[in-house]
Amino acid sequence: MTVVPAINPRQAAVDIDPAFTDRWSPRAFDDAPLDDAQVAALFEAARWAPSSSNEQPWVFLFARSAEDRARFADLLSGGNRNWAPKAPLLLFLATRRTIARNGRVNRHAGFDAGAAWMSLALQARRLGLHAHAMGGFDQERAYVELGLDPATHELMAAIAVGRRADPVDVLPEDLVERERPNGRVETASFVFEGRMPADPEPVAG
């Protein structure tokens, strides 16, 4: 297995737990399999995420076998197919659309699933792994292939998890150049006291 130096140029503007800047979304994955304890720990971290009325609306479908990974990878869209299939663990994260006890639409399900995803991503780093979420996949085919009824469930993201590899060994040249942690806008552009200003500074996309 290639040893990749753990260089991360992200600098927090104020002192925070380094876990937050240590987490990023690489594309260069080593295809060495994860062990059962690692996989279980990822889902266990997600399990303890908060959710509206403790509804826990998240559902994780995972692929570890060569056959399942190929099926999952085949649902990803163009760009993601150039790197994600290498990852030894592929996930789809969905939500249950309605609240179990009363059948009403759960308008917090996506938000709560985002919290579960963040927990999984941070636990991945604790295990020496990285997790990379993807919005780009064939929605229509994914519901069919994954056995999800779009009337009851909503797909939120695909996720690749694994150890990092040397980008030069596993990525096409254009992706090697982009293989680094990205930055963020300043806090002042998204945090406001008391109310939204009438003319906030435009936020870079």
Added chain:
Amino acid sequence: MTVVPAINPRQAAVDIDPAFTDRWSPRAFDDAPLDDAQVAALFEAARWAPSSSNEQPWVFLFARSAEDRARFADLLSGGNRNWAPKAPLLLFLATRRTIARNGRVNRHAGFDAGAAWMSLALQARRLGLHAHAMGGFDQERAYVELGLDPATHELMAAIAVGRRADPVDVLPEDLVERERPNGRVETASFVFEGRMPADPEPVAG
């Protein structure tokens, strides 16, 4: 300030970072103000959350002054008004509905805001604080009072942040009894290999 014992009965089923089971959503808050560095660290942690195309669609509005806290608390629904107004920091978390560079609807915004919320909640614990998200508030009045245009922004949650107080000192009796970390369903009820089973076990709400 009352000293509250840091007892947490949550037990992870497999070994994970204890930060995840250490985080929960109390109602007994001490009204002692937070300092600037604490408030800045909460938003800094949220800042580094991942988002689709690094869009960073989250917006945080915060209340620290007595006047702003009263305005924010007045937007909360019934049950939350019995405990949340004590918290020295109240937040509303919203998203931008569209993608800055192309004006299209950002269907990942809520999910991404959930990741930012989780980061903030975990950073709160690092600071010796707790964060409690609430879905219950007056949607219609909140947009007006917070200066948010519902055509461009979507409110996701209200959040109370502060140090814990002794529940007996600050909560009505019925809430004192409920002041403990809640549990979770088993991982097996929301994690499936390869595809969704045709008849998954019903999940408790």
